[in-house]
Amino acid sequence: MKRFFSSIFFLLVAFQIVPDDLITFFYYTDKETDFISVKEISPFTFYADNIIETVITEYEKPYSVTGGRIVTIKTKVLSAVAKEKGRSTVHIFVIPDSPLLISKGGVITSDDVIQVVFIKEGYHPDELLHELGHALFSLADEYGTESHSPGKYKHTPAKNISYEKNNIGWDMIARIFNDEKIGFYEGGAGFKTGVYRSYPDCLMKSLDSKFCPVCFFYVINTLNELTNKDIDCNTIFELYKR
Numbered sequence: 366m367k368r369f370f371s372s373i374f375f376l377l378v379a380f381q382i383v384p385d386d387l388i389t390f391f392y393y394t395d396k397e398t399d400f401i402s403v404k405e406i407s408p409f410t411f412y413a414d415n416i417i418e419t420v421i422t423e424y425e426k427p428y429s430v431t432g433g434r435i436v437t438i439k440t441k442v443l444s445a446v447a448k449e450k451g452r453s454t455v456h457i458f459v460i461p462d463s464p465l466l467i468s469k470g471g472v473i474t475s476d477d478v479i480q481v482v483f484i485k486e487g488y489h490p491d492e493l494l495h496e497l498g499h500a501l502f503s504l505a506d507e508y509g510t511e512s513h514s515p516g517k518y519k520h521t522p523a524k525n526i527s528y529e530k531n532n533i534g535w536d537m538i539a540r541i542f543n544d545e546k547i548g549f550y551e552g553g554a555g556f557k558t559g560v561y562r563s564y565p566d567c568l569m570k571s572l573d574s575k576f577c578p579v580c581f582f583y584v585i586n587t588l589n590e591l592t593n594k595d596i597d598c599n600t601i602f603e604l605y606k607r
């Protein structure tokens with residue numbers, strides 16, 4: 366009798382194993398198109414087991430575009446798709462052949478659960494990664510073209526941008542990567558002056574660069590949090606830079 370109970374207990378424990386958290390990517394396309402799997406883009410490659418990708422075509426077009434610039438997202442349609450497809454920490458919709466003139470990425474629901482990335486036709490994987498920098502990792506652009514100072518935009522919350530020459534987070538990351546180049550470089554978040562980025566070059570500044578150490582740190586931190594993994598950013602930074 367004792368043996369019987371212990372085997373029941375074992376079964377219950379076995380069924381209680383909770384799978385790691387997931388990030389789901391939906392690629393919406395209304396025509397035959399090639400899209401690049403996020404799983405093949407570093408550093409997502411290190412989290413491939415926690416990513417589910419689905420191509421959806423059977424739903425009402427989830428967005429409309431006016432004049433090549435103004436986009437209206439049908440939040441209810443995307444929420445319904447996400448709900449139907451199951452449990453995930455974050456759902457990201459990628460529109461890989463968007464009629465928009467520029468690529469865009471951002472959060473569309475207040476709980477950060479659903480995010481949309483529009484990629485203009487004929488895109489490069491780095492363009493998707495840059496837009497995911499905005500949508501999934503809350504990073505700001507590190508380029509600056511506007512010559513006036515940020516003014517009221519100063520409160521844009523982004524960890525890769527600093528409005529003072531003083532940033533505790535960046536000091537810590539400089540120690541982790543042992544990189545003396547991490548400092549205060551003027552220009553970022555769209556402005557030439559009055560704002561600093563942490564590195565001369567970064568994917569958030571131009572598409573021919575890789576993520577700078579500061580952005581990379583926050584990217585890996587977020588991915589670890591979303592997937593319950595504990596990947597060391599320093600170890601994989603070398604692999605990412607190759």
Ligand SMILES: [Zn+2]
Nearest residue numbers: 567569577580
């Ligand atoms: Zn950066």
